[in-house]
Amino acid sequence: MLTEKELRTQAAAAVTAVHETTPLAGSITNFVTIDFVANAQLAVGGSAAMVYLPDEGTALAIAGQSMYINVGTLLPVHERTVPAAMVQLHRSAKPWVLDPVAVGLGELRTKLLSTARNCPPAIIRGNASEIIALAGLWGLNGGSAMSQVRGVDSTDTVRTALDAAVSLARFTGGAVAVSGAEDLITDGTCALYCNGGSPMMERITGCGCSLGGVIAVYAAVVSPLIAAFCGTQLII
Amino acid sequence: MLTEKELRTQAAAAVTAVHETTPLAGSITNFVTIDFVANAQLAVGGSAAMVYLPDEGTALAIAGQSMYINVGTLLPVHERTVPAAMVQLHRSAKPWVLDPVAVGLGELRTKLLSTARNCPPAIIRGNASEIIALAGLWGLNGGSAMSQVRGVDSTDTVRTALDAAVSLARFTGGAVAVSGAEDLITDGTCALYCNGGSPMMERITGCGCSLGGVIAVYAAVVSPLIAAFCGTQLII
Amino acid sequence: MLTEKELRTQAAAAVTAVHETTPLAGSITNFVTIDFVANAQLAVGGSAAMVYLPDEGTALAIAGQSMYINVGTLLPVHERTVPAAMVQLHRSAKPWVLDPVAVGLGELRTKLLSTARNCPPAIIRGNASEIIALAGLWGLNGGSAMSQVRGVDSTDTVRTALDAAVSLARFTGGAVAVSGAEDLITDGTCALYCNGGSPMMERITGCGCSLGGVIAVYAAVVSPLIAAFCGTQLII
Numbered sequence: 001m002l003t004e005k006e007l008r009t010q011a012a013a014a015v016t017a018v019h020e021t022t023p024l025a026g027s028i029t030n031f032v033t034i035d036f037v038a039n040a041q042l043a044v045g046g047s048a049a050m051v052y053l054p055d056e057g058t059a060l061a062i063a064g065q066s067m068y069i070n071v072g073t074l075l076p077v078h079e080r081t082v083p084a085a086m087v088q089l090h091r092s093a094k095p096w097v098l099d100p101v102a103v104g105l106g107e108l109r110t111k112l113l114s115t116a117r118n119c120p121p122a123i124i125r126g127n128a129s130e131i132i133a134l135a136g137l138w139g140l141n142g143g144s145a146m147s148q149v150r151g152v153d154s155t156d157t158v159r160t161a162l163d164a165a166v167s168l169a170r171f172t173g174g175a176v177a178v179s180g181a182e183d184l185i186t187d188g189t190c191a192l193y194c195n196g197g198s199p200m201m202e203r204i205t206g207c208g209c210s211l212g213g214v215i216a217v218y219a220a221v222v223s224p225l226i227a228a229f230c231g232t233q234l235i236i
Numbered sequence: 237m238l239t240e241k242e243l244r245t246q247a248a249a250a251v252t253a254v255h256e257t258t259p260l261a262g263s264i265t266n267f268v269t270i271d272f273v274a275n276a277q278l279a280v281g282g283s284a285a286m287v288y289l290p291d292e293g294t295a296l297a298i299a300g301q302s303m304y305i306n307v308g309t310l311l312p313v314h315e316r317t318v319p320a321a322m323v324q325l326h327r328s329a330k331p332w333v334l335d336p337v338a339v340g341l342g343e344l345r346t347k348l349l350s351t352a353r354n355c356p357p358a359i360i361r362g363n364a365s366e367i368i369a370l371a372g373l374w375g376l377n378g379g380s381a382m383s384q385v386r387g388v389d390s391t392d393t394v395r396t397a398l399d400a401a402v403s404l405a406r407f408t409g410g411a412v413a414v415s416g417a418e419d420l421i422t423d424g425t426c427a428l429y430c431n432g433g434s435p436m437m438e439r440i441t442g443c444g445c446s447l448g449g450v451i452a453v454y455a456a457v458v459s460p461l462i463a464a465f466c467g468t469q470l471i472i
Numbered sequence: 473m474l475t476e477k478e479l480r481t482q483a484a485a486a487v488t489a490v491h492e493t494t495p496l497a498g499s500i501t502n503f504v505t506i507d508f509v510a511n512a513q514l515a516v517g518g519s520a521a522m523v524y525l526p527d528e529g530t531a532l533a534i535a536g537q538s539m540y541i542n543v544g545t546l547l548p549v550h551e552r553t554v555p556a557a558m559v560q561l562h563r564s565a566k567p568w569v570l571d572p573v574a575v576g577l578g579e580l581r582t583k584l585l586s587t588a589r590n591c592p593p594a595i596i597r598g599n600a601s602e603i604i605a606l607a608g609l610w611g612l613n614g615g616s617a618m619s620q621v622r623g624v625d626s627t628d629t630v631r632t633a634l635d636a637a638v639s640l641a642r643f644t645g646g647a648v649a650v651s652g653a654e655d656l657i658t659d660g661t662c663a664l665y666c667n668g669g670s671p672m673m674e675r676i677t678g679c680g681c682s683l684g685g686v687i688a689v690y691a692a693v694v695s696p697l698i699a700a701f702c703g704t705q706l707i708i
Contacts, residue, residue, distance in 0.1 A: 022625075024625075030286075031267050031270055031286070031503050032270050032271050032274050032286050033271060034503055034504050035271070035504050035505060035507070035508070035677055035678065036271070038504050038677040039676060039677050042674075042675045042676065042677060043675060047625050049574065049577075050502075050504050050544075050545055051545065051546075051577070052545055052546065052547055053546055053547070053548070053578055053580060055579055055580075056546070056577055056581075059578060060577070063577075072286075073286055073287065073288055074287075074288065074289055074292070075288055075289070075311065076289070076313055077548055102285065105285075105287070105292055105295055105296070105299075106287070106291050106292040106295060107291055108289060108291075109292075153258075153260075153283050202278075203278045203279060204275060204278065205271055205274040205275050205278060205284065206271065266522075267522070268506050268507050268510050268522050269507060271507070272507070308522075309522055309523065309524055310523075310524065310525055310528070311525070311549060312525070312549055338521065341521075341523070341528055341531055341532070341535075342523070342527050342528040343527055344525060345528075389494075389496075389519050438514075439515060440511060440514065441507055441510040441511050441514060441520065442507065
């Protein structure tokens with residue numbers, strides 16, 4: 001278990017490492033907040049590249065140091081691109097961030113999120129309802145297929161997602177970041193609650209997505225838990 | 237016919253209702269201004285969700301209280317998604333806003349806008365040229381297939397679109413909002429002219445689209461005419 | 473060869489001509505910076521319209537006075553739309569700007585950029601690595617297929633791209649704009665270096681794309697070299 005001092009030391013080292021190495025964290029992400037994600041990644045010192053075609057997803061998984069996959073605004077081409085990238089990332093043992101936005105809406109989204117179970121992401125970032133629903137989809141403790149994701153909004157509080165988040169983190173061996181009025185980060189062993197966000201953030205589209213993209217940048221240089229912590233502390 | 241006092245009272249009630257119920261107004265909209273639409277909807281107190289796949293369009297038409305359909309930046313998938321959503325909205329008797337952007341450009345756009353005639357929107361929002369051209373496409377009085385929509389810009393003034401707007405409103409039984417230097421709103425019986433916009437708004441992409449998205453939020457809680465009025469008063 | 477005075481006079485005349493004629497410069501461009509491109513084009517006095525479907529690309533090539541084609545965030549539909557637009561622009565002898573973003577990533581991008589060789593753009597705008605790689609792809613002097621385009625970032629300095637830029641400009645008979653810490657503009661005969669940019673611009677996605685879109689607006693009213701100069705002076 002990390003002490004607070006170790007946490008701070010590792011986070012500071014990660015920030016420095018990103019500035020020094022400009023890691024490339026490619027994205028397959030939604031059209032609503034795609035520029036916000038890119039700009040947030042650039043702002044923290046990373047490099048961004050967004051793709052949709054299958055061979056480009058695979059190439060970016062190989063070329064980059066990490067990746068951000070967000071299942072918002074799906075098109076037919078995502079059916080091939082997302083699994084191809086996930087499989088390549090898994091093969092290359094590259095860290096990647098999964099953003100299960102609007103889990104439960106539509107067949108393709110469910111299919112892609114089910115596939116992710118077989119090539120687990122280093123970090124999962126979502127709101128409370130998405131985390132509970134994903135744990136439900138993956139058949140894990142704390143999950144519920146009945147979690148009501150209303151469009152892209154959460155109808156659950158962050159703390160009600162603790163069991164689901166811990167289950168997901170233990171299953172993936174990585175970390176989970178639950179976004180909300182306060183943010184929860186867990187690696188399945190320790191749980192951190194981060195304050196400092198604003199209720200206004202729910203009224204601005206892409207705060208969660210850009211957090212996911214930034215976590216992907218940090219995941220290129222540090223452990224999933226610290227990457228999630230760095231992103232959350234910077235964005236909130 | 238509404239008195240000004242009734243108009244103001246109903247508009248104030250609609251603003252309150254949106255704040256209290258956070259209606260979900262899903263969108264199928266163009267990629268240029270998709271974040272502006274979402275942020276405008278969130279800013280007035282609504283909930284936003286954007287989709288492109290056919291089953292997601294249908295699901296969102298069912299899950300939401302209203303919808304915004306903008307035919308900009310079409311992809312092949314729109315051929316199935318847009319009609320599926322329109323039909324579902326019609327069946328569910330849910331209010332939706334049609335934004336006939338760039339009507340006349342391309343075969344698919346014409347096909348989708350012709351389909352809309354069979355499952356009429358509660359509100360149509362466009363610039364003067366788009367409103368005249370849509371009335372022409374639907375064979376209504378005041379319309380003209382010859383209306384010159386130049387790309388996405390209007391080459392007609394708002395007042396020249398009055399007949400077309402009235403015809404469209406009477407045909408749909410809803411309301412029409414014509415955007416320009418001044419804005420015209422009509423339900424086919426009364427016509428309101430709203431001032432307060434800025435010539436700068438023509439130089440910022442998405443002012444019209446975000447207005448359409450906001451009207452969709454209000455349409456979830458109030459009549460088409462008042463919804464169009466609320467959106468127009470807030471955006472200009 | 474232009475004198476500095478002639479350059480300034482022609483640039484001033486181009487700015488006036490754009491304000492007076494509001495040229496329509498349609499775009500086929502990436503989803504990351506599509507709103508930035510549109511807003512930049514509107515800000516300088518042009519008219520913008522973005523499309524993805526093949527018949528719309530062709531129609532816009534006919535309806536507009538110039539066009540901007542950026543090969544970022546490709547979808548399957550680009551395989552038909554981009555060549556159709558290029559061929560139409562070539563037939564109509566309309567000026568267009570090519571932005572070879574991320575050249576080398578993926579099969580479709582390479583195919584589209586190879587096609588562009590047969591219907592040459594009036595202006596090519598890219599970072600140093602993209603310009604060197606494109607010259608390499610087209611088999612021109614100064615080019616290198618080995619130029620390392622890292623995602624969408626340049627790993628070469630602007631001055632190292634001089635030979636490639638000159639070769640491309642001579643091949644197309646147009647102009648080339650190389651973006652970076654300083655900007656290089658050449659028509660194959662003279663080479664201008666423009667200062668005034670900021671290192672911050674590398675940290676904001678779309679500065680290059682919006683420059684390309686703006687150059688397309690000016691290309692509607694003036695020679696490729698002056699169009700590239702106008703855009704560069706306005707954006708940096």
